[in-house]
Amino acid sequence: MTDNQFKISSSSILNMNPKDLLNYVVFDNPVSKAVLKPFIKNAPVSMPPAPVTIITERVPLWQLAAQQGPFIRLAGICGASAVILGAYGSHKTYPKDRAKELKSIYETANRFHFLHTLALFGVPLCRNPRVTGSLMIVGTVFFSGACYYHAFTGEDKFGRLAPVGGTILILAWLSMVF
Template identity: 60%
Template structure:
């Protein structure tokens, strides 16, 4: 049996919350957002946000198995929130005022994945 520290199990709980919100936002996109007359670019940004939201939710499930779960989990949670959050915001509002932060979220996701190999 794998000995997983109790603090690392919180990332599994966060994955549950993140997964549920990704499904809810995906359903909103499919049933409300995509049916409206939005520019195609905004629909693609929304799809990208939702796809990355799901993928990094799954990554959180592997965090407790890492040697440094606090580091990897924190980077992935923060990167997902910044990257996906700014993409969702832009797609839903058309406002570009937070788009400047999207690359920082992406960099945190890359570093989070790399931290899993430490």
């Protein structure tokens, strides 16, 4: 062997990136090659990894949503009941002395009913759809139910359920985040 075979110029070492430099120091320099030669000849040849086949099939959205529980169907039922109650409330005659107050309470109940019905459509996309959906339904029934009852009868018998329902609705919205 000649001396030129073992020489590497200092400028070529300076031009190497860290990976190439480490590779040269550990494997490609003449000393490393001489030391590693007996081990490399007897080393088993590694097999290339098997190809991975990704199968994607189109699944209809309604089937994906149905896997997360009955919330799409419940949203349909809640939406229909919100429309029915909204129509009834717009044609109902309220006592003249409290008409403005009771109509306002009724409209609030119906607005929350509609809003949370729409939110039920997003429940299957949550991390914990059963928790979020259950909280959403219970909160809507408590809040809107208490307000509907108060607007229909003029009695505040279930008035304490409205703040509880509102709190449960807040928890339902927060459960979408966590």
